[in-house]
Amino acid sequence: MNREDNHIDQLTRELLQSAGEEPSAGLSLRIMQRIEKEAPLARRKVVVSADEEWKTTPLIVAGVVMYLLLAGCVVGYLFQPEIVDQAIEEMKDNFSYIVTICAIFGSLTFFAKLDRLIA
Amino acid sequence: MRMEEHKWIKDILAGDRHSFSYLVAKYQQMAFSIAFRILGNREEAEEAVQDAFVKMYRALPDFRFDSKFSTWFYTIVYRTSLTAHRKEPLFTDYNEAVSLHITxxxxxxxxxxxxxxxxxxxxxxxxxxxxxxxxxxxxxxxxxxxxxxxxxxxxxxxxxxxxxxxxxxxxxxxxxxxxxxxxxxxxxx
CATH class of the missing domain: 1.10.10.10 (Winged helix-like DNA-binding domain superfamily/Winged helix DNA-binding domain)
Known part of the structure; x- marks a missing residue:
């Protein structure tokens, strides 16, 4: 913005400063009367329902079981690899289903938690 | 000033409706000017301002303190007035090629x-x-x-x-x- 523009801007500002529209005297009273009729405000809270709390215990148990199974596999593979190999061989046909189901449940849990976190 | 305003808002959120009157006193004139410019009628503008204050009160729990309160509130006044206006779009495109320059x-x-x-x-x-x-x-x-x-x-x-x-x-x-x-x-x- 150049100097000419600044000057016109300043002049316009001075002229318009006196031109604020005045509402009627009773407006603030009418606004407050309407506010008095409103329900009290409540801050938005993230409420954890009893249902959700109930869900967390099985989730923790399932997590512990998963880790125990994983640890069992690692230990078994280290000390008795032939038994683990045999077990894997038996599971081979159903392996794709197991991975798919685990991936679905894992994604669902992850995105549900993420959604709650963002909200 | 902004700190003072934030204190009023926190007090209102805590249930002190009296603090709302400070916001009314501070913003009613500008809110009325905006509504009047859009609606061109004093009675309709006052109605729109009342509606805007009620909407602002209801939406106050959603107000983020990192933004300017006046801008947030004027947006509510503007939209409320536009809803009351309805007749035709407020902003129109200019077709005529007129010089914008004034000395x-x-x-x-x-x-x-x-x-x-x-x-x-x-x-x-x-x-x-x-x-x-x-x-x-x-x-x-x-x-x-x-x-x-x-x-x-x-x-x-x-x-x-x-x-x-x-x-x-x-x-x-x-x-x-x-x-x-x-x-x-x-x-x-």
């Missing part, structure tokens, strides 16, 4: 015609004669001293569009003022 001498000469005692009435009259979108932009930019970015947040117009419209509004403002002065319309004021 400082032109502005000075026109302004000097005003006697201070009549100034308020004359300026109000000029603003009332301008299209609603132009008088609204002039009010927000020159009277409330909103930045182009804040006007963008309130109206959703692009910053470049706001600048062009402001230039045009300013030109129309001085043309209308000059026209009023030339034709000695003081009698009608």
């Amino acid at each position: 400082p001498e032109e502005a000075d000469n026109t302004a000097s015609l005003l006697e201070s005692k009549d100034r308020k009435a004359v300026i109000s009259n000029v603003l009332n004669r301008l299209p609603a979108d132009e008088s609204l932009l002039l009010t927000l930019y020159y009277l409330e001293e909103c930045s182009v970015e804040e006007i963008h947040q309130i109206t959703q117009l692009t910053p470049s569009n706001i600048k062009v419209k402001l230039f045009r509004a300013r030109k129309h403002f001085y043309e209308t003022l000059k026209h009023l002065m030339k034709h000695e319309t003081y009698a009608v004021l």
Whole structure:
């Protein structure tokens, strides 16, 4: 913005400063009367329902079981690899289903938690 | 000042409705000016302002303290007034190729015609004669001293569009003022 523009801007500002529209005297009273009729405000809270709390215990148990199974596999593979190999061989046909189901449940849990976190 | 305002808001959220009267006292005049510029009718503007304050009260728990409260509230006033307006779009595209340029001498000469005692009435009259979108932009930019970015947040117009419209509004403002002065319309004021 150049100097000419600044000057016109300043002049316009001075002229318009006196031109604020005045509402009627009773407006603030009418606004407050309407506010008095409103329900009290409540801050938005993230409420954890009893249902959700109930869900967390099985989730923790399932997590512990998963880790125990994983640890069992690692230990078994280290000390008795032939038994683990045999077990894997038996599971081979159903392996794709197991991975798919685990991936679905894992994604669902992850995105549900993420959604709650963002909200 | 902003800290004080935030304290009022926190008090209102804590259930102190009396603190709301401070917000009303501080913002009702500007809210009324915005509504009046859009609606062009005092009664309708006051209705819109009441509605806007109630909407603001209900939405207060969602207000983020990192933004400017006035801009947030004026957006509510603007949208409430637009809903009440309904007749036609407030902002229209200009087709005519008119020069936006005015010289400082032109502005000075026109302004000097005003006697201070009549100034308020004359300026109000000029603003009332301008299209609603132009008088609204002039009010927000020159009277409330909103930045182009804040006007963008309130109206959703692009910053470049706001600048062009402001230039045009300013030109129309001085043309209308000059026209009023030339034709000695003081009698009608």
